[in-house]
Amino acid sequence: DTEVTQTPKHLVMGMTNKKSLKCEQHMGHRAMYWYKQKAKKPPELMFVYSYEKLSINESVPSRFSPECPNSSLLNLHLHALQPEDSALYLCASSQGGSHLNTEAFFGQGTRLTVV
Amino acid sequence: DQQVKQNSPSLSVQEGRISILNCDYTNSMFDYFLWYKKYPAEGPTFLISISSIKDKNEDGRFTVFLNKSAKHLSLHIVPSQPGDSAVYFCAAGAAGNKLTFGGGTRVLVKP
Numbered sequence: 001d002t003e004v005t006q007t008p009k010h011l012v013m014g015m016t017n018k019k020s021l022k023c024e025q026h027m028g029h030r031a032m033y034w035y036k037q038k039a040k041k042p043p044e045l046m047f048v049y050s051y052e053k054l055s056i057n058e059s060v061p062s063r064f065s066p067e068c069p070n071s072s073l074l075n076l077h078l079h080a081l082q083p084e085d086s087a088l089y090l091c092a093s094s095q096g097g098s099h100l101n102t103e104a105f106f107g108q109g110t111r112l113t114v115v
Numbered sequence: 116d117q118q119v120k121q122n123s124p125s126l127s128v129q130e131g132r133i134s135i136l137n138c139d140y141t142n143s144m145f146d147y148f149l150w151y152k153k154y155p156a157e158g159p160t161f162l163i164s165i166s167s168i169k170d171k172n173e174d175g176r177f178t179v180f181l182n183k184s185a186k187h188l189s190l191h192i193v194p195s196q197p198g199d200s201a202v203y204f205c206a207a208g209a210a211g212n213k214l215t216f217g218g219g220t221r222v223l224v225k226p
Contacts (some may be wrong), residue, residue: 106160
C-alpha cells in the first residue's frame, strides 16, 4: 500500500464554519506534511510532523490547526478562514526519522473553497 | 527569495524525442533532490530522486543529473510519450524534512 488518502476531495465552507481535512497513510512513514497549492504555483509547505510531533510550522496563521492523533493520521482543522485560503491542500508522508530526505508520497489533495 | 528555480515554464516536445527539464538551486544545504509529476487537480507523484553524493540516477525512461558545483539538476525523459504531458516540479530537501519546490515546468508531448 503506497497510498496517502485524503478526505474530503472537495470542500466548500463559509468564513464562520469549522471543518477538518483528514489524511491517512499505512506505509509506516513517520513524517507527515501539509502543503497548500494555489493555481499555477508550486506546493508551499505549511506543517511537518515527525514521529507525531510538530517539527515545522511555516508561520501558518492560527486559523489552520494541525493535529497528528497517531502515526497514520494527520488532520488539519480549519476555522474562520478567508476566501484567499481557497486552494488545493495536499498531505504527504515520507519515511522520516534518520531518512530525513526520502521521497514524499502525496495524496490527491482536498480542493477547498471558502465563500 | 526563490531557492529552487525552474526557469522554463513550459516545454513542447515531439513524441519519441528527449525531454530535458532544468532546475537551479541556491541553498548549498540542500542534499537531496526530487522530481515530481503533477496532473491537474491531483497531488504530485514522485518520479525520481538523487542525493548529493551522486551525480546521476536512472530509472527506466527517467534520468536525473546533478551538478553540485553549478547547483543545477536536470531531468531527462527518453523517449517522451504523450502520457508524460504534465507539470513537472523539482524539489530540494534539507535537514528537518523540509522540501522546497520549484515553480514547475509544463511539458506537452505531441503525438
